[in-house]
Amino acid sequence: MSARDAIEIDPPYDFPGYKSTALRAPKQPLIRVAPHPLEIAGPAFSRSFAKESEADLTTWGKSAPLGEKMILVGRVLDEDGKPVRNSLLELWQCNASGRYAHPVDQHNAPLDPNFLGQGKVLTGDNGEYRFVTIKPGAYPWRNHPWAWRPAHIHLSLFGNAYAQRIITQMFFPADPLLPIDPIFNSVPDPEARQRMVCKLDLEQGIEEEALGYRFDIVLRGAKSTPTGV
Amino acid sequence: MGNRTPSQTIGPFFHVGLKWEDGEKVQFAGTGERVVLTGCVYDGGGTAIADALVETWQADPSGKVPGAGAAVRAYGYSRAMTGSDGRYTIETLMPGACTGAGGEKYAPQINVTIFARGLLKAVRTRVFLAAADATRDDPLARAAGARAGTLIASQDAKDRSVWRWDVRLQGKDETAFIDF
Numbered sequence: 001m002s003a004r005d006a007i008e009i010d011p012p013y014d015f016p017g018y019k020s021t022a023l024r025a026p027k028q029p030l031i032r033v034a035p036h037p038l039e040i041a042g043p044a045f046s047r048s049f050a051k052e053s054e055a056d057l058t059t060w061g062k063s064a065p066l067g068e069k070m071i072l073v074g075r076v077l078d079e080d081g082k083p084v085r086n087s088l089l090e091l092w093q094c095n096a097s098g099r100y101a102h103p104v105d106q107h108n109a110p111l112d113p114n115f116l117g118q119g120k121v122l123t124g125d126n127g128e129y130r131f132v133t134i135k136p137g138a139y140p141w142r143n144h145p146w147a148w149r150p151a152h153i154h155l156s157l158f159g160n161a162y163a164q165r166i167i168t169q170m171f172f173p174a175d176p177l178l179p180i181d182p183i184f185n186s187v188p189d190p191e192a193r194q195r196m197v198c199k200l201d202l203e204q205g206i207e208e209e210a211l212g213y214r215f216d217i218v219l220r221g222a223k224s225t226p227t228g229v
Numbered sequence: 230m231g232n233r234t235p236s237q238t239i240g241p242f243f244h245v246g247l248k249w250e251d252g253e254k255v256q257f258a259g260t261g262e263r264v265v266l267t268g269c270v271y272d273g274g275g276t277a278i279a280d281a282l283v284e285t286w287q288a289d290p291s292g293k294v295p296g297a298g299a300a301v302r303a304y305g306y307s308r309a310m311t312g313s314d315g316r317y318t319i320e321t322l323m324p325g326a327c328t329g330a331g332g333e334k335y336a337p338q339i340n341v342t343i344f345a346r347g348l349l350k351a352v353r354t355r356v357f358l359a360a361a362d363a364t365r366d367d368p369l370a371r372a373a374g375a376r377a378g379t380l381i382a383s384q385d386a387k388d389r390s391v392w393r394w395d396v397r398l399q400g401k402d403e404t405a406f407i408d409f
């Protein structure tokens with residue numbers, strides 16, 4: 001049994017509280033195999049793949065978007081504490097009213113013509129990243145009666161190896177919707193759940209302009225594959 | 230150890246945020262045999278999934294890991310979004326066969342990661358662009374046993390550059406997914 005088995009960190013595929021898992025969760029056991037040479041390597045994105053302007057979601061429109069401006073900073077590390085450098089981090093989110101600039105989103109909340117909700121960066125030499133955005137709103141979804149998603153930012157990470165590729169969500173501290181959100185609570189370990197919650201970090205903000213938040217992200221380590229390779 | 234950030238679903242609203250220009254066209258430094266990999270992603274009820282993100286990562290035509298190069302986007306990597314019919318399509322070059330560190334022989338294949346609403350974590354697997362008998366010694370084909378057939382793309386009888394591979398997340402002929 002590997003260290004990864006001892007604590008279940010990721011949610012299960014089948015989680016009845018989240019209805020869309022019912023027909024989409026694989027039922028057969030995963031096949032455990034040694035990593036293919038491609039899986040311990042990873043795609044290399046040039047720094048120009050993420051333009052500098054894509055780290056600031058508040059300058060996309062003609063004027064500032066509505067909402068509470070925030071600076072999001074953090075580091076991407078692996079389980080051994082090593083920084084994940086030069087790695088693609090993509091972010092998407094709804095606007096301050098809880099509406100995505102997305103054709104499928106039918107939430108009866110206003111679109112913001114100055115907010116697209118899309119950003120990307122490559123991490124720096126210490127795995128660090130910084131986004132400027134606005135705090136997303138909560139929004140209703142049809143999973144169950146009175147279902148509202150807590151405010152969250154979607155994050156997509158490549159790491160330095162294909163095996164590290166992950167998509168996750170970042171939540172905000174003390175959100176009263178967290179205890180009743182099936183997606184957040186699909187993570188079995190309460191401590192692991194808290195690792196999806198950012199921390200207020202005032203000094204990262206801009207005085208009289210934006211609040212600062214910190215969110216560090218930890219990816220799989222090089223040695224933590226199920227086959228121990 | 231054990232302090233990883235957990236996975237969460239991609240949700241239904243990723244199309245704008247994760248859009249890559251020509252994401253479904255794989256770039257390489259060199260040239261090779263042009264192939265198209267296409268198919269549909271289905272749920273356990275046989276319904277096509279219109280909100281899946283399919284990403285592929287593969288060796289170059291000589292079987293090597295594509296390195297950094299002049300391209301802005303990473304060589305060897307693609308991102309496709311399924312349409313309303315559940316179909317994804319990627320345009321690429323035929324991956325070469327390769328040999329692992331322990332001498333294992335890998336048949337020509339493409340590594341696949343699929344994210345979707347309703348998937349709290351990605352499903353991952355590898356699809357073979359080779360006839361079944363050419364995959365017999367491949368480590369995954371061996372490990373998958375009777376389920377290996379779900380990982381073999383079929384070459385179109387008329388257009389030999391087109392390979393078809395459907396993904397079934399659940400149910401009869403469920404695709405063999407892997408953990409590595």
Ligand SMILES: [Fe+3]
Binds near residue numbers: 149240242
């Ligand atoms: Fe969302």
